[in-house]
Amino acid sequence: MRKVYSRILQIVGDVITVEAEEVGNQELAEINTSRGKSLAQVIKLDGNKVSLQVFAGSRGVSTGDEVRFLGHRMQVSFSDNLMGRIFDGSGIPRDNGPSLVDSMVEIGGPSVNPAKRIIPDRMVRTGIPMIDVFNSLVVSQKLPIFSVAGEPYNELLSRIAMQAEVDVIILGGLGLKYDDFLFFRDTLEEHGALSRSILFIHTASDPTVECIMVPDMCLAVAEQFAIKGKDVLVLLTDMTNFADALKEVAITMEQIPSNRGYPGDLYSQLASRYEKAVDFSDAGSITVLAVTTMPGDDVTHPVPDNTGYITEGQFYLRNGRIEPFGSLSRLKQQVNGKTREDHRTVMDTMIQLYADFKDTKEKLAMGFQMSKWDEKLLRYGDLFENKLMSLKVNIPLEKALDLGWKIMAECFSPEETGVKTEMSDKFWPKEKLAAERENREDETEEEQEEGPKTVEDLNKQE
Amino acid sequence: MSDRTGKISGINGNMIVAEFEDYVLQNEVAYAVTGEEKLKSEVIRVRGRKADLQVYENTEGLKVGDNVEFSGELLSVELGPGLLTQIYDGLQNPLPQVADKCGYFLKRGVYLNALSYEQKWEFTPESKKGDKVKAGDFLGSVPEGIFRHFIMVPFSLRDEYEIVKMAAKGNYAGKDVIAELKDKKGNIEKVSMIQTWPVKLPIKAYSEKLKPADPLITKVRIIDTLVPVARGGTYCIPGPFGAGKTVLQQITSRHAEVDIVIIAACGERAGEVVETLREFPELKDPRTGKSLMERTIIICNTSSMPVAARESSVYTAVTIAEYYRQMGLNVLLLPDSTSRWAQAMREMSGRLEEIPGEEAFPAYLESRIASFYERAGIVRLNNGKIGSVTIGGTVSPAGGNFEEPVTQATLKVVGAFLGLSRERSDARKYPAIDPLESWSKYKSVVNREHVEYVKYVLRKSAEVEQMMKVVGEEGTAMEDFTEYLKGEFIDAVYLQQNAFDEIDGATPAKRQEYVFGVLHEILKSEFTFGTKDEARHFFHGLRQEFKNWNSDPWESDAFKNREKSLKERVKKQVKDKG
Numbered sequence A: 001m002r003k004v005y006s007r008i009l010q011i012v013g014d015v016i017t018v019e020a021e022e023v024g025n026q027e028l029a030e031i032n033t034s035r036g037k038s039l040a041q042v043i044k045l046d047g048n049k050v051s052l053q054v055f056a057g058s059r060g061v062s063t064g065d066e067v068r069f070l071g072h073r074m075q076v077s078f079s080d081n082l083m084g085r086i087f088d089g090s091g092i093p094r095d096n097g098p099s100l101v102d103s104m105v106e107i108g109g110p111s112v113n114p115a116k117r118i119i120p121d122r123m124v125r126t127g128i129p130m131i132d133v134f135n136s137l138v139v140s141q142k143l144p145i146f147s148v149a150g151e152p153y154n155e156l157l158s159r160i161a162m163q164a165e166v167d168v169i170i171l172g173g174l175g176l177k178y179d180d181f182l183f184f185r186d187t188l189e190e191h192g193a194l195s196r197s198i199l200f201i202h203t204a205s206d207p208t209v210e211c212i213m214v215p216d217m218c219l220a221v222a223e224q225f226a227i228k229g230k231d232v233l234v235l236l237t238d239m240t241n242f243a244d245a246l247k248e249v250a251i252t253m254e255q256i257p258s259n260r261g262y263p264g265d266l267y268s269q270l271a272s273r274y275e276k277a278v279d280f281s282d283a284g285s286i287t288v289l290a291v292t293t294m295p296g297d298d299v300t301h302p303v304p305d306n307t308g309y310i311t312e313g314q315f316y317l318r319n320g321r322i323e324p325f326g327s328l329s330r331l332k333q334q335v336n337g338k339t340r341e342d343h344r345t346v347m348d349t350m351i352q353l354y355a356d357f358k359d360t361k362e363k364l365a366m367g368f369q370m371s372k373w374d375e376k377l378l379r380y381g382d383l384f385e386n387k388l389m390s391l392k393v394n395i396p397l398e399k400a401l402d403l404g405w406k407i408m409a410e411c412f413s414p415e416e417t418g419v420k421t422e423m424s425d426k427f428w429p430k431e432k433l434a435a436e437r438e439n440r441e442d443e444t445e446e447e448q449e450e451g452p453k454t455v456e457d458l459n460k461q462e
Numbered sequence B: 001m002s003d004r005t006g007k008i009s010g011i012n013g014n015m016i017v018a019e020f021e022d023y024v025l026q027n028e029v030a031y032a033v034t035g036e037e038k039l040k041s042e043v044i045r046v047r048g049r050k051a052d053l054q055v056y057e058n059t060e061g062l063k064v065g066d067n068v069e070f071s072g073e074l075l076s077v078e079l080g081p082g083l084l085t086q087i088y089d090g091l092q093n094p095l096p097q098v099a100d101k102c103g104y105f106l107k108r109g110v111y112l113n114a115l116s117y118e119q120k121w122e123f124t125p126e127s128k129k130g131d132k133v134k135a136g137d138f139l140g141s142v143p144e145g146i147f148r149h150f151i152m153v154p155f156s157l158r159d160e161y162e163i164v165k166m167a168a169k170g171n172y173a174g175k176d177v178i179a180e181l182k183d184k185k186g187n188i189e190k191v192s193m194i195q196t197w198p199v200k201l202p203i204k205a206y207s208e209k210l211k212p213a214d215p216l217i218t219k220v221r222i223i224d225t226l227v228p229v230a231r232g233g234t235y236c237i238p239g240p241f242g243a244g245k246t247v248l249q250q251i252t253s254r255h256a257e258v259d260i261v262i263i264a265a266c267g268e269r270a271g272e273v274v275e276t277l278r279e280f281p282e283l284k285d286p287r288t289g290k291s292l293m294e295r296t297i298i299i300c301n302t303s304s305m306p307v308a309a310r311e312s313s314v315y316t317a318v319t320i321a322e323y324y325r326q327m328g329l330n331v332l333l334l335p336d337s338t339s340r341w342a343q344a345m346r347e348m349s350g351r352l353e354e355i356p357g358e359e360a361f362p363a364y365l366e367s368r369i370a371s372f373y374e375r376a377g378i379v380r381l382n383n384g385k386i387g388s389v390t391i392g393g394t395v396s397p398a399g400g401n402f403e404e405p406v407t408q409a410t411l412k413v414v415g416a417f418l419g420l421s422r423e424r425s426d427a428r429k430y431p432a433i434d435p436l437e438s439w440s441k442y443k444s445v446v447n448r449e450h451v452e453y454v455k456y457v458l459r460k461s462a463e464v465e466q467m468m469k470v471v472g473e474e475g476t477a478m479e480d481f482t483e484y485l486k487g488e489f490i491d492a493v494y495l496q497q498n499a500f501d502e503i504d505g506a507t508p509a510k511r512q513e514y515v516f517g518v519l520h521e522i523l524k525s526e527f528t529f530g531t532k533d534e535a536r537h538f539f540h541g542l543r544q545e546f547k548n549w550n551s552d553p554w555e556s557d558a559f560k561n562r563e564k565s566l567k568e569r570v571k572k573q574v575k576d577k578g
């Protein structure tokens, strides 16, 4: 049995300092307070002065309380018994189920050897055209949803989770509102997905330090499942709360902040979590979808900024829609060449036309004249936003591509879109094509030969 | 290995404090011992009987009172045949071999030999008994892939030596003695094919450092033409996230006209390294017909690997670059991203409680960045051969704002600034190098006056574009409008390049010179248009044709025909004006 110490020298924020010997860095301890037991982790050693971060917070800790070191780091139980269970940031059950203590694994383990990774090439189908068509999500991708507070980001997360064909869903709640927690739980239950889900939930009213543990708990469990060959989807909401918790602890420790109060290692801290996303060469995978709310809708704020430098693209959620501009899946080209042959064509053409629509809208707002072409674009933009961009739409990729052709055909002739003839011959809605052929006489020889290649051309030629 | 030891008295993140009895050397390597594991560290500050060490590994489980063993050696790398095609971490651990040994995950405290001590190399002497030699002189050579890898007098030997024994032609392993050298006092040095060198010291076994003059062809038009880089020069690529820094480096690592490319993935995504290490073996180097991997070395300390080793990774990379330069080769070093290295310095500085500078970066940030880029250069070796190291690092400025310490410190020392703009990348105009903000002190591959003229048109075009936002197209004079279209035209047909098109993706210098000449001629033509629509129509037709031309094979019939047709279009429009 290890020694118990009861000389707490200092309590600052959620960090206590105790005199003790033979203590390992990052070791776990248990504190017995009048409020009950809490875990704490060693974060600094100076001679025999040991600083610990108290998970449950230092409120009510007395200088005479007992501290018992456990001789290991933070651990989480890993087995199939986790399925369907709900825990807090310390791994204590939140659902009335039994505590799990079998086959414990340490959290925050070493990173995967890059030589053991493979280039990911499997698409995650979400049924959301703005993702599937325009910024395909790929197995093992790490991708944040950049959002302003108030946007339906949790709905979006849960929708993707319900739709994605994964073996295990792990939800990490960080500073989650209790209502949102219930929302997630109920949604998973309704869709019969709870039995393949594991929840680690830190709510807004829980101690700050536990918030920091949540991503590591989720990812440690995810890693174990992935090694066993499972495809795991990890959802983290909201990582801005995670960063804020780090900030709070750093300030307590009197670290010099680098940018708006955030510690200088914010990038490394975020990266060590996001980089757990992986596709193993001969086992399963971890895909990480996270919410990052942007304080003040400012993408240059340190949290979204550092996140953008780490992740493989981002989805901007604005006005209830995934913005086509700014949103980017950096891995999409690994998969969208192998879906349907018109995938890339539809993606490029529709975005290009939508960009033109945006320009036209700006012109309209400035009071400039609208040309015929402008009118077409306005019509197109309207259709695009309502029929494809809306998050209400839930259709498979192939249907979305068909719909894309239909929308384009509603507004333009094939030539006007700049789509290659071989593509439009094959995919342009037939009845429109026939009608098109009839009233096409006035084109010059030369133009037919060159054929305006990009949509921009046409826009300007009009 | 010395037998000096100390005891840990404090631990804060990856910094430990060790109390010692004897003495310590600043920057010597030490090992923190915990159970079976020995964790590599480096002495970075000494105060009284206490040494502060940065540990290159996770310090989990270390205890106050644990032993520290001092090695007496500075952090060094092994240099010798077999470096090419390797994938190392920041401490020169070969990652594939680590994977063989430890499986999926990296394991701390595992340090494998960087080079095989068993593999035999076919050695041919280049010097003979009795020759007088000094550091860097060629003793012999071995074939390493497509190169003749010279075995040199170790750079650490300071004297002049006489060769007293020379191995005969034959097969030798890395640590076999291939020569014995005698100094003036009669001491004998045994030399093998593998030598070591401390990473933080530049290798200086050359006769003089020259001024970078010749362009280093990247085959990226906007670079070679507008903001060229030079062999032995330095450049930086700052840009916000997702603007295309890494892709630009990947493109240059494929196409640049150099002998060897060293990719230093410093604190960035593991996935990007995987792309390179899985794809390069499959890609053919057009110059040699062999796989691109044969001229490549990857040093990778990705963002979730230990932070201190991130700092050392750029030094490991530049030291290996200098080593190959000593053989008279041209080496291109591509660190991505130098900001992560700077952040590693910042983290350590914070733990040392040093007085912070701007954005909490240490006061020595500038001098560290300067001395790193200073290791680039083109040199004349003792034997008259020329070798070079070119460094092109990315910078990841916080918030995408270039007014921050790392970008600013870098701009002070580099010869070219290739700034990426969010606007261009959002508009998918790749490569997203801002043609007006960026600059270079080096010589372009094309005619300078032409470049000046094109820059003038670009500037003018941007001005008109701004103006049009206020007054609309209706309120813009025809002349201005034409300038605007010309600028757009240059951008679309010359500055932008389709990385996925085999021909357009890599434009050799000769072709750039030629095509740019044609472009210049077109721009100089006196066009008169009746209406703006006519003007736009003309330029768009021209643009389409020019873009197609960019994809025609150099000097092919298609190329010649398209050129003719382009020129006719222009002629027609110029004549039409009357």
Ligand SMILES: Nc1ncnc2c1ncn2[C@@H]1O[C@H](COP(=O)(O)OP(=O)(O)OP(=O)(O)O)[C@@H](O)[C@H]1O
Residues within 6 Å of the ligand: A308, A309, A310, A329, A330, A331, B239, B240, B241, B242, B243, B244, B245, B246, B247, B248, B268, B396, B430, B431, B432, B499
């Ligand atoms: N030359 C290019 N051609 C086509 N697409 C490009 C090009 N450059 C960048 N992209 C697109 O932009 C994405 C981001 O590029 P890249 O990874 O190079 O950004 P970065 O500047 O390195 O970002 P970070 O700082 O986050 O690492 C790529 O995944 C690709 O989709």
Ligand SMILES: [Mg+2]
Residues within 6 Å of the ligand: B245, B246, B247, B268, B336
């Ligand atoms: Mg990058």
